[in-house]
Amino acid sequence: MSECAHCGIEDDRSGGIVVGKPQEGDDTTCNVCLADWLSQNTVLSRRESEVAALKLIGYKHETIAELMQSFHGEEKPTKSTVDEYSRRMKDKLEKSVATVNALEKFL
Numbered sequence: 001m002s003e004c005a006h007c008g009i010e011d012d013r014s015g016g017i018v019v020g021k022p023q024e025g026d027d028t029t030c031n032v033c034l035a036d037w038l039s040q041n042t043v044l045s046r047r048e049s050e051v052a053a054l055k056l057i058g059y060k061h062e063t064i065a066e067l068m069q070s071f072h073g074e075e076k077p078t079k080s081t082v083d084e085y086s087r088r089m090k091d092k093l094e095k096s097v098a099t100v101n102a103l104e105k106f107l
């Protein structure tokens with residue numbers, strides 16, 4: 001079993017915590033540390049960052065909903081809420097790319 005390179009935690013699916021690698025060669029990270037990083041360093045909201053972290057580690061929307069429910073101890077989010085967060089992230093991604101393209105000559 002692998003542990004998070006940042007906080008040392010191990011997989012605890014019943015507590016909504018999973019450990020994995022976003023990409024080949026990346027540090028092993030838990031979804032909580034990755035969500036913290038995304039929330040602080042990207043335009044994503046806190047909840048969007050939680051969804052993004054689990055997507056990056058390789059989970060599908062249905063499992064993401066289950067893990068987030070376990071983590072927060074609530075009935076939400078449902079899969080359709082995770083779908084909605086995912087749509088909002090895609091929108092932010094497209095706007096971010098458009099911003100870079102529009103302002104590229106000033107960078």
Ligand SMILES: [Zn+2]
Binds near residue numbers: 006008009030032034
């Ligand atoms: Zn961690």
